[in-house]
Amino acid sequence: MSVISCFLMPHPPLIIPDIGKGEEKKIQDTIDAMDKIGTLIAEYSPDTIVVITPHGNLFRDAITVNYDKLLVGDFGSFGHGNIRQEYINDREFADAIVEEATDENIPAVLIDYNLKKEYMLDSRLDHGVLVPLYFVSKYFKIFDLVHITYGLLSNIDLYRFGQVIQRTSSKLKRRIVVIASGDLSHRLTRNAPSGFSESGPIFDGLIMQHLKDDQRIEIMTQDNKFSEKAGECGLRSIQIMIGTLDGLGTKNRVFSYEGPFGVGYGCVELTVTGKQDDKKILSDIERKNNAIKAEARDREDEYVKLARKTLETYVLSKKRITAEENTKDKALMLEKAGVFVSIKKNGELRGCIGTIEPTKKCIAEEIITNAISAGIYDPRFKPIDEDELEQLVYSVDILxxxxxxxxxxxxxxxxxxxxxxxxxxxxxxxxxxxxxxxxxxxxxxxxxxxxxxxxxxxxxxxxxxxxxx
Structure with a gap:
């Protein structure tokens, strides 16, 4: 198999002794697990290691792949620029991934010289790559690297991008190991970096159990609101990793999980055992997505339905609907108030425009005006297009x-x-x-x-x- 094995690895810089200065001893189980993973990767001796990180050049609307010839980084941001790593970039692999992803209409870009100059990007390796490879390179040094930063895309596109990685490794005859770099919840305790959320420990427990039991559909269809409340940074890395295993059976092992600093660190291996048709789950993910969407639409009240119908009609026909013909609730036609319409896509804000005080003759007119403004004229985002409509979630706030x-x-x-x-x-x-x-x-x-x-x-x-x- 071209994909040999996949790993979930955390990336706390304080796990490096010079940075942790003794604090790293509080996560000794994680250190032992990371060392174990390093020795396993040395045994597998892959041609290329693919690392998926949250902390590189993150674009809202695209996955990015580093195209520097030499991939270099250090821990200067954490006071230790002397701890430095450099790796040869498998640019043939990087090129092929982005080319096929583009052909498949998956938003992906190479971070090359021109893009770095245009957007003033920093292409140095981030700590999401440096920390896992600090442990790998202790035991294994002869490999090329592919440095990927996930985008805030749909679970379908993340999975499909993982499929592209798998197909590319086969075409190029690369034996690869995939590392999903990610910490789990950052909200496990009162003294956690982002404070405490009840969702944090629950999220971590679910993800670790799903990985142990190879429950891939459950991982791919995690509720975005729930994962936001948990304050995680690793789910999308894991979802791309799951995509690289499409149609492949695995033996899964949890090496460790702990969170003494209020952040969850999990170390897991998914070792490829061979082809397995029931692990081709893209259509299963799509079916579950559709069921979740249908359930959400059934729960929408007239306020939200009016916002949705307004924007969909405007995007599809450039026509503005009328309040009189599209409103049954008398309160919407008789009352006045400030209104905010918020639109999310894949759990991320896609547009939000509102009025503090009423500017129209009724709430319905306020919703219609602000729904179009949120979808088309929010200066922070490009206008919503037809292909996005099915992925949008709306909320309406009456002030x-x-x-x-x-x-x-x-x-x-x-x-x-x-x-x-x-x-x-x-x-x-x-x-x-x-x-x-x-x-x-x-x-x-x-x-x-x-x-x-x-x-x-x-x-x-x-x-x-x-x-x-």
């Missing part, structure tokens, strides 16, 4: 009357949104957003949106919303 407050202690990011203002500058942040768990974080984002320095004097208002999703 209650704001009230002035004199202290940030009167805020609660779960219950209240916040409006900050100074003169003509104004910024708003909705309540109960994923990843916004503290008052300071809520204010920091709102001030940044307004262009107000935290050191300036400014006014604050708080408001509640009725959220429809």
């Amino acid at each position: 209650m009357e704001p009230e002035k407050i004199t202290s940030k202690d009167m805020l609660d990011p779960q219950e209240y949104g916040v409006i900050v203002s100074k003169g003509r500058k104004k910024g708003l942040l909705l309540p109960n957003l994923e990843g916004v768990d503290t008052i300071d974080e809520q204010l920091r984002i709102a001030l940044r949106k307004a262009g107000i320095s935290p050191w300036e004097e400014y006014e604050m208002e708080r408001f509640r919303v009725i959220r429809h999703h």
